[in-house]
Amino acid sequence: MISIDDLHKSFDGNEVLRGISLEIKKGEVLALIGGSGCGKSVLLKHIAGLIKPDSGRIMVDGKDMNMLKGGALTDLRERFGFLFQGGALFDSMTVFENVAFPLKEKTKLSNQLVRERVFRELENVGLSGSEYKYPSQISGGMVKRAALARSLVMDPEIMLFDEPTTGLDPVMGSAILNLIDACHKRLSFTAIVVTHEIPGVFDIVERVAMIHEGIILAEGTPEEFMSFTEPVVLAFVGRD
């Protein structure tokens, strides 16, 4: 479904991605791991078409992200859901308005239907009762839940999760991972999860890929990953 081929990207001479190649199959959940600042967010933004690569190709369903413009790009983007690292909730709107926003702007649903839909979505992520709070009034974990609800409300086929658990306490972290797993089972989207939650995330993904120094250093199922002997991988997986 997503196929990345020899992706390169530098910012002001700082070469962040140095030839990333990666395949993600339809319906699969892939965990993307790697040290801070190694370019995980940059890679996700390339996949969503928010950043243009210096060279290399990203194909989504056989369509080259780079060749798409205007309407075609908008159409493809609507199939994506993106959970941003900080949630990226609109802070001038309440939780309810945030989740309702894409429905109101992109569909012709009646107010009543939008309302029902948003309440159901918020209930699914365990946010009933906080509908009319502003993002600044709720905790980090709740912001992530609200952002998750907003990204799921348009029924995306591809979900990109950028550090959904970072900055949360361990209990909340695994709760969010379970929530992602539950959503995947219910909606069967294709997903990439960027996370430092190791080995917790291994239970909910089919494959793991690790970025190191701008390339995919290692890739495989969680079991394979636990048996790699590469020192960098060992250090990361925390097994000795």
Place this chain on the structure above:
Amino acid sequence: MLMIRKLGAATLRNLRIMGVMGLFLFKGFFYSVVPPVKITRVLKQVHFIGFQSTLVIMLTGCFAGMVLGFQGYNSLRQFGSDAFLGPAVGLALIKELGPVFSAFVVTGMAGSAITAEIGIMRISEQVDALELMGLNPYRYLVVPNFLAMIVCMPLLTAIFDVIGIFGGYLIGVKLLGVSAGVYFGEMAAYVDMGDVMEGIYKSLSFGIIIIWVCCFKGYYTGIFTGFGAEGVSKATIQAVVMSFVLILVWDYFMTSVLF
């Protein structure tokens, strides 16, 4: 050698920024005239830019007019022509001070806030989130400000002028003893429609400059100005300074070439 290379790099960088700025203005225009326009957001911005600045505009307008009354009277009296105080105050306000001062006030009150707001949305990835929903950030962030400014700026300038003329009247007529009939009569005789239109054109173009610069600086926070809270504060400072400079340069250009 290194010097030349650095100079070249800086030139290229600035050329690129100018290109991006030009494109930004073009897109702002384009999406403003091509529907759909988010009417509720335009109204909200009219309230924000217009209503919020009104009181300060009135206050500065009043004092600008009062100073003009004093200075004008003192200068004109030396030539025995204090009867021309009315036209002096009126023309100075309507052609120059009104548009320029109002633009400065609006830059400080609304422009800086717009840069900070869009800048924070940029660094907290809210702009990316908009784009990912398949929504056009220009329509949500730039166009409403643009249209609201086109509505508000001439009106605010008009308020500034009227209050300023009244301030001049207070000082010239009530305090220094020019007769009210002379003050307003001479003003009506010497200020014509062309002068008023000059002021309106100026205020319109200043409004466009403010929105262009302030939205641009906010939108490209983190890309041209560095990340985080510091990036937003830098963007805001740059937006205000650049607006001030461009307003004065453009004012000179308009005055010398167009009128």
